[in-house]
Amino acid sequence: MADTAPSSLVSGRPASARRRYGNRPTMKDVAARAGVGLKTVSRVVNGEPGVTPDTERRVQEAIEALGFRRNDSARVLRKGRTASIGLVLEDLADPFYGPLSRAVEEVARAHGALLINGSSAEDPEREQELALALCARRVDGLIVIPAGDDHRYLEPEIRAGVATVFVDRPAGRIDADTVLSDSFGGARDGVAHLIAHGHRRIGFVGDQPRIHTAVERLRGYRAAMADAGLPVADAWVSLGSTAPERVRAAVAGMVGGPEPVTALLAGNNRVTVTAVRVLAETREPVALVGFDDLDLADLLGITVIAQDAAALGRTAAERLFRRLDGAAGEPRRVTLPTRLIPRGTGETPPPGLRK
Amino acid sequence: MADTAPSSLVSGRPASARRRYGNRPTMKDVAARAGVGLKTVSRVVNGEPGVTPDTERRVQEAIEALGFRRNDSARVLRKGRTASIGLVLEDLADPFYGPLSRAVEEVARAHGALLINGSSAEDPEREQELALALCARRVDGLIVIPAGDDHRYLEPEIRAGVATVFVDRPAGRIDADTVLSDSFGGARDGVAHLIAHGHRRIGFVGDQPRIHTAVERLRGYRAAMADAGLPVADAWVSLGSTAPERVRAAVAGMVGGPEPVTALLAGNNRVTVTAVRVLAETREPVALVGFDDLDLADLLGITVIAQDAAALGRTAAERLFRRLDGAAGEPRRVTLPTRLIPRGTGETPPPGLRK
């Protein structure tokens, strides 16, 4: 066959020479089979006008017969838009981020875009690696839940036109659109709630201090205590890893120390879960308010400060697509409110006030 | 400037003519700035050998100065592999699928691939639309948690070389690699557990009958009852939507009917959650075993048949990449075991046997 002929002598590439994409037919193949020009196939595939019904039918038949499917990689290269966005989050397995991601996906879908997810595992390097890999794939936009606190590495990308929105935590050292929950206000409200129920010695167990929300929630905790004129003992505050062992030790220290707390604010869902386990074993009941709602928390009667993870994702995605649609203007910061849901653990009075 | 000159007269495209990808520099631009050939830039970017340290440095400088990042779309077009895989699941917000997806992501990452997620919302059409969109993007492989029961639409894709693995539920009308949990065995064990604790009238509330796992779990339920020589009243079995209202009605009917059940097998995590809520309000305690583990289920003392969602995802992804690495052979079906975790609700004896 023509296999050995120099390619410059044959206009078309012989079918047997196909290798890529596991032998997939191309528009050229469809055109040849339908006896039409390449562009006509393109028109049919993309539903563009200017094709007679008869021609269209012949092309459709060839498409069916060959099992053709448009190669979007090539399309993307030509068009310059991938109709996909990237989402860098901490851990897709975390019940907080699942709904957030799903909400982003729904907005993307409404805009005809696909979503590429990546988990940073709270590792700044991995966040950067992921975000840049997504940029190399030329996602149209990027939504980032930061693990690190320096996002200058994204500057060239943003300048090059990658719309970028930060969620849940603010960007570090760059100015960018951001959507946050009101961590400060939520924590303050939670602690005020405990104070209103008679507590004076209240502890706070939070995430690592390099995480923005952890610091904000601590601020909220301190603000509520200060507002009530209450002192805060050093032993009542513990920031660090949310690994169960660490949290367990922190909680145990607070309830078992010389100045034992009678109530606790748990800094996020993982902390809450462990705190509930530990407190189930204490003799005196300890009041608890957790940041982030949990499945089944109602059945367990856990009082929480709920964030709306889906709203966070939706808001961020909508802002992203508005930018992609050409919205100009300064980066904006949106803060979504939290909601205190009393369910029992937060309304337990301190021992002294008990009936 | 040369802007108006016909492009055939100028070797390079003037910088002002760039439009795509928001004005991004290309390798050509980098080459020009570094005063080297295009291929040399490619070598540096890809870490290929055969570049003097000095040349490399000059190229790196040009890359930095221009903020160049390789366009993977073009690379993909040329190489024929996208280094990405697709995962079509039901709902990323479901606590069962989050960990599954995360496990797939980890395996993908180990193979240098990105993961594109899509939620079918249990809609067969949407599943197909998503799967085919992923194929059009030329994902190297596809992992599908089926919503529909006819996957012949994937035949051309599979023939064209898209490695495909089904998880959690089997493929419909095509033969393909599949990874499942042992729904039948798990349900049978769960019901046997209840029978061993003295129950005779046991109900089953499951998902819609078009969902494979629902049917399998029902089979397991019936097998255990039959093994014990127990009859099954029609009123004790209810398949359908897992929406809270539907489940609530089904459970209420079973515990309040003329032949009230003393124990219940909940067909999946959503059913379990609602069942727990309903049963919390009944006068007589009703025993419960739930399919799928839940966060905090230990604190609530809910006995469950646990599936390992992460193992499901990991196993499927590993099979996928083995296929991508060239593994041949017939499609294989793997069934992962389930594990019964007694925590209380499944060990409650029926009223007659109570102390």
Add this chain to the structure above:
DNA sequence: CTGAAAGCGCTAACAT
């Protein structure tokens, strides 16, 4: 209404 030609940005194959 239809098609030929150019080229998106990159890599493979082949010079030099």
Add this chain to the structure above:
DNA sequence: ATGTTAGCGCTTTCAG
């Protein structure tokens, strides 16, 4: 060690 050329499969442009 470095550069040149062709072409991945599609869309854009422009000519019939």
